[in-house]
Amino acid sequence: MIEEIEKVIDSEIRPHLREHYGDIQLLGINDGVVEIKLVGQCSGCPSAKYTVEDVIESKLKEKFPEIKEVVLINQVSEELLNMAKEILMKK
Structure with missing residues (x-):
């Protein structure tokens, strides 16, 4: 099923996101819940929730009725967290 989802993402979703200088990563699917990450300009965008x-x-859901939900995973890299800590620790 992941391959079929990737095909739909490539053909129908990714072109729309790229118009806004963004992209999508499919992280996985478990029990009908699709986990994604938005990257590029879409990452952290105030409209990301609505885009999802x-x-x-x-x-x-239109293409795969068995999908219950798409969940946006907002992961912050360890490198970014460390950089933020350094900035905040400076007086």
């Missing part, structure tokens, strides 16, 4: 609901989730 209105563009990504609706398209994937």
Whole structure:
């Protein structure tokens, strides 16, 4: 199923995100829940929640009725966390 989801992402979702200088990574699927990460300009965008609901989730549910939900995983890299700590620790 992951390969089929990737095909839909490539053909129908990714082009839309790239218009806004963003992209998507499929992290996995478990029990009908698809986990994704938005990258590029879409990462951290205030409209990301709506992009996930209105563009990504609706398209994937249309193509794969067994999908229950699409969850946006907002991971912050360890490197970024360390950089933020250094900045905050300086007086």
